Amino acid sequence: MSALVDRFADVLDEVGEGAVERERERRLPYAEVGLLREAGFTTVTLPTAYGGAGADHEDLFELLAEVARRDPNLAQLFRSHFSFVDRTLHAPPSARRDARLRLVADGAVHGNATFERGPATVGTFGTRLSRDADGLRLDGTKFYSTGTLFADLVSVAAQGDGGPVSVLVPTGAQGVRRVDDWRGFGQRTTGSGTTVLDGVRVDEDDVVEQDPGRPGHGGAFVQLVLLAALAGIGRAVVDDAVRYVRGRTRTYSHASGPTAQADPIVQEVVGELSARSFAADAALAAAVRVLARSSRALLAGDPDAAGRVADADVATARAQLVVLPAVLRAATDLFEVGGASAVDAGLALDRHWRNARTLASHNPARYKARALGDRLLTDAPVVSWWTSGEA
Known part of the structure; x- marks a missing residue:
């Protein structure tokens, strides 16, 4: 666990306590957003001169994944907030830049x-x-x-x-x-x-x-927030599988072990869930490291900053093609650890697949796979910023 995650451990657990009830009742997390703001979560990436924690990209995305482990809605709803801070930090020094950073330092949340x-x-x-x-x-x-x-x-x-x-x-x-x-x-x-x-x-x-000639990694950044939310879901799937199996007292006449915990088939499923979560975590971390390199290049005025941004776009697209199938498959296979009781609405285990599928639908992975193939075969660039509209 990183020092930043450890610092927020108590408030993360507090906002996670009611996640299943919020899911069942569709209760909007105003109180939870307030708790995170009061704990300093919204200012973690601000420089210490502005009262922030000066967190780097690796720390931020690990923290977002841990938020999502408790409630992926909370991780996603702060996507524009942290993107706003990131692009402001990468903007040229100016009075406007300083004023915007002070707004965040004073507690403002960006949407x-x-x-x-x-x-x-x-x-x-x-x-x-x-x-x-x-x-x-x-x-x-x-x-x-x-x-x-x-x-x-x-x-x-x-x-x-x-x-x-x-x-x-x-x-x-x-x-x-x-x-x-x-x-x-x-x-x-x-x-x-x-x-x-x-x-x-x-x-x-x-x-x-908008200045289309100025390089920026904003497209990769916002996609990585979604991938951090998905990685958090992958971790939560493992957590719920372990919790469910350990508490299960019933078994089957044709089971492979005397209890669910001792059943080698159930153990195999849980092991596979853990491996898929690991793959998602590893892909996220690898892409974030490339994003961090693009950040250093942009801040230093590196003449090849555009190349470093392009590297971040490629790494993020590749990570998407690992994280999405890993977490979606895990959210489905979770139900292989138990019987009909696992679909009890009170457990809300279906939320993991529904949330992962919704996050995965933001930028269709098929387009990202094609773009990567096009780059490898024809040297075409991977588009940095994706948008939508009428054809």
């Missing part, structure tokens, strides 16, 4: 308002930043707003006069409405619903134009 369910084509947004007699205003509707129900700030991807922009907006601003209408069968308490922006007034300094 997401990027994707839409509208007529905008791939690469564009229906959400508009426009100017009227009173200044800048923001109008549009976002979906998949993961974490925004719990957030104080949100970066809104919008179409400006000169192209795509990112606008930092307080979630309590007039004209912002957050709707709890996420109906996915998994990751049910991430708050990934609708955010409506109706004439929201915007300060000029809160608008950042």
Whole structure:
């Protein structure tokens, strides 16, 4: 266990205590987000000069996996928060950069308002930043707003006069409405619903134009947060399998051992679950190490920083093709350790597969496999940032 995970062990166990009940009741984790914020979780990657822990990428993603081990919804809903901190830390020094880091240092949680369910084509947004007699205003509707129900700030991807922009907006601003209408069968308490922006007034300094020529590993970073959540699910599958088998007193007339614990077939299943979790952990850790190298290159102004970012994109795509099948298979084979009692709704063991399947659906792995093959065969680059829209 890393020193950072050890520091948060008590609060992690506390927020994990009600995870099954939250799953059954679909109770949104406002209180748990508050506990993590109060414990300093939201500031772990801030430099110590800002009151943070100065955690590096390896520590952060291990901590996220341990959060997900308790509740993968909590790990995912902080994805945009830690991505916001990461890209701010990698931005050129400026008064705006310092002000944004101070917002996080003061306790602000950041959410997401990027994707839409509208007529905008791939690469564009229906959400508009426009100017009227009173200044800048923001109008549009976002979906998949993961974490925004719990957030104080949100970066809104919008179409400006000169192209795509990112606008930092307080979630309590007039004209912002957050709707709890996420109906996915998994990751049910991430708050990934609708955010409506109706004439929201915007300060000029809160608008950042996208610079496609500036290298950044943001695409790899957000995908690795999902993989950390999946790795945590893999660990939880092993935890639940061991807990279930140890507490099982019934067996079968045709079983291979006198008890479930002593049954070699059950032991084999548990061993395989452990190995799949290990594979997921190893793939995540390997990709995070490459991400850390890209971070060092970006911060140092390395002339080959774009190459290091490309390496992170490749490593993340490869990790996805290991982590997803390993965890999905483990979440299915978990039920081989017991009989019909394992499907009792009170145990909610099905949550592991539903949550893993939902996370796995964010960026289809088939496209990542094809992209890797294309790179190996034709030297085509792996796309750094994936988006969606009407064809």
